[in-house]
Amino acid sequence: MAIFITSDCIQCGACEPECPNNAIYEQGATWRWADGTTLQAVANTDGEVELALLPHAPLSEIDFYIVPGKCTECVGFHEEPQCAVVCPVDCCVDDPDHRETRELLLARKEQLHAAA
Template sequence: MAIIITDECINCGACEPECPNTAIYEGGVEWNYAAGTSLTEIQMEDGTAIDAKDPMEAVSNEFYYIVPNKCTECTGFHEEPQCAAVCPVDCCVDDPDNVETTEELQAKKAWLHGE
């Protein structure tokens, strides 16, 4: 399952540099699939293709957020999600709306990094 940052976030930013997939962004900041990955083009669910560098709307305007499609819970990089390990207020928690198996997380890592 992906990790989410709850509204208890104090916007300290400790989590952002720890993410091996560049899935964590400051509130209000647009994100893209290309940052921190080897992706160049993304097939959307409706079949359209987008450039991985195309800016996407911020998930949160108030506090740091994690893009679920880029979060692998640090699978293949670390033994535990690094955002949760460094968070001083324990607001990086499992996202019950994005439950994934270890195999799915490994496949996502391979997709993100062209493995």
């Protein structure tokens, strides 16, 4: 499953630089699939291909947030999600709305970081 940041977040920002996929964004920040990845295009929720450089609206205006489709729980990089490791208030937790297998997370990691 992906990780999400609860409303207990104190906005310290410790998690953001730890993410190997650049899946964590500051509150109010736009996000892009291409941020921190090698993606040039990606299929959107309608199945249409879009440029990975297109900006997307923030997922939160209040707290830091994690883009579920970019989160791999650090599988293929670390033994455990690094955002959770460094969070001083334990607000980076499993997202029950995005349950995924280790195989899917590894495949996502490979997709996000494929050799250009």
